[in-house]
Amino acid sequence: MTIYNQIAGNRFRSVLIMVVFVFLLTGFFFLIGKFFDGQGYFIIGLIVSFLSVIGSYFYSDKIVLWMNRAKLADKRTYFDFYTVTENLAIADGVPMPKIYVIEDNAPNAFATGRDPKHAVICATTGLLNKLDRSELEGVISHELSHIKNYDILLSSLVAVLVGTVAYTSDWIMRSLWWGGIGGNDNDRDRRNPLMLIGMILVLILIPIAATLIQLAVSRQREFLADASGALLTRNPEGLASALEKISADPTRFAAANNATAHLFISNPLKNIKRGSWIAGLFSTHPPIEERVRLLRSM
Amino acid sequence: MSPLIIGGGLIGVVVLFLVGTYNSLIMLKTRIQEALSGIDVQLKRRADLIPNLVETVKGYAKHEKEVFENVTKARSAMMGAGSMKEKVEADNVLSGALKSLFAVAEAYPQLQANTTFQDLQRQLEDTEDKVAYSRQFYNSNVLDFNTKIQMFPTNLLAGMFNFKVFEFFQATEEEKKKIDVKF
Numbered sequence: 001m002t003i004y005n006q007i008a009g010n011r012f013r014s015v016l017i018m019v020v021f022v023f024l025l026t027g028f029f030f031l032i033g034k035f036f037d038g039q040g041y042f043i044i045g046l047i048v049s050f051l052s053v054i055g056s057y058f059y060s061d062k063i064v065l066w067m068n069r070a071k072l073a074d075k076r077t078y079f080d081f082y083t084v085t086e087n088l089a090i091a092d093g094v095p096m097p098k099i100y101v102i103e104d105n106a107p108n109a110f111a112t113g114r115d116p117k118h119a120v121i122c123a124t125t126g127l128l129n130k131l132d133r134s135e136l137e138g139v140i141s142h143e144l145s146h147i148k149n150y151d152i153l154l155s156s157l158v159a160v161l162v163g164t165v166a167y168t169s170d171w172i173m174r175s176l177w178w179g180g181i182g183g184n185d186n187d188r189d190r191r192n193p194l195m196l197i198g199m200i201l202v203l204i205l206i207p208i209a210a211t212l213i214q215l216a217v218s219r220q221r222e223f224l225a226d227a228s229g230a231l232l233t234r235n236p237e238g239l240a241s242a243l244e245k246i247s248a249d250p251t252r253f254a255a256a257n258n259a260t261a262h263l264f265i266s267n268p269l270k271n272i273k274r275g276s277w278i279a280g281l282f283s284t285h286p287p288i289e290e291r292v293r294l295l296r297s298m
Numbered sequence: 299m300s301p302l303i304i305g306g307g308l309i310g311v312v313v314l315f316l317v318g319t320y321n322s323l324i325m326l327k328t329r330i331q332e333a334l335s336g337i338d339v340q341l342k343r344r345a346d347l348i349p350n351l352v353e354t355v356k357g358y359a360k361h362e363k364e365v366f367e368n369v370t371k372a373r374s375a376m377m378g379a380g381s382m383k384e385k386v387e388a389d390n391v392l393s394g395a396l397k398s399l400f401a402v403a404e405a406y407p408q409l410q411a412n413t414t415f416q417d418l419q420r421q422l423e424d425t426e427d428k429v430a431y432s433r434q435f436y437n438s439n440v441l442d443f444n445t446k447i448q449m450f451p452t453n454l455l456a457g458m459f460n461f462k463v464f465e466f467f468q469a470t471e472e473e474k475k476k477i478d479v480k481f
Binding site for chain 1: 333336340420428431434435438439
């Protein structure tokens, strides 16, 4: 029952996010049009936003994989990864997802795609090297549950749509930071109007992006995936010990970014000390200790 | 006039219910059969790996004839088994025979270092997992079906059309031992 509610909820929120995005982007273009007194900006905004929504629906998995520099995993090199995924798909009666690998020592994994027929599971080489087979089964079963619940549709859409926003705001923040400190008074005067616009943009965009991500990700979602994953492998201890290993690992995830952080099984930004309020806004993962405790009590 | 309409409507509802339930039972039953053939596929894959394995081990440990015979016998018993239940039982015997084969292989370091052997061993372990998982999938389908045909009012229809509960695959003693989950 819960899973069917979850699927319906995910579909609804996916549509909602697409609509919100179209409105926001069109509105943004409309305002630009007002500002520059140009005609047709509204239409351009409509076209651009529709195209990006449709594009992200059909290609979000590929874009997400590209954003994380993932490459297709073959059976020979990644035997355990391949066979574990294959086996759990058999146990679940779903088509086997495509599997991808990210060259990174930080152990982490995520699933993407738009439905169980177009699904991808991606793991870092660090994860594959550091976990044993039963722990790997735990992680894959968790990801497989995200696929079945259509969490992947919602979170991949959000990753792509918010990605655009987050990249932009990251970039503006950085340029503000460096621009704000360096330079003499003369420079600063010249930058002032631009900086003001930038500041306003950041102030508007970041909370929107963060809200969208939080809309996509609830603590419940992770707990539900943990629980149905454990049901699939009949071995909650596998996932529990995998989560412990992942959270205890000090390696920094090189490709981590705000836009795709919520996709991962464990927050890839955790080892990056930003010391800013943005990190807090984007914190999307329930504490690992709580998840491990729940798994152990099953 | 109106009692007629009400009566007709009621009959219509009942017929719709019967047709819907019957069809869903057939669907679930078909899924069980599909799951069953899934187990068969995995057992066959497993059987296909064995001649290669025996040949590889023979190359290093020629005189362990008894072990090879046991494995080969168990394999052909499994291939010849008729019902799925017999097949699974034969598969358990085969697992035992394979275990002694691998135990024997431990004594040959050169064999252990052979990449073909390592590869076959990995693949066999994996197909063993696959057999277990396809049984699990079968069991979860059986669970759905059995629950449905025993619940009211579907049980009336199931009785009429003689739908019977399917048997679950039990875990072998070996598999039960392997689980060390703390509850």
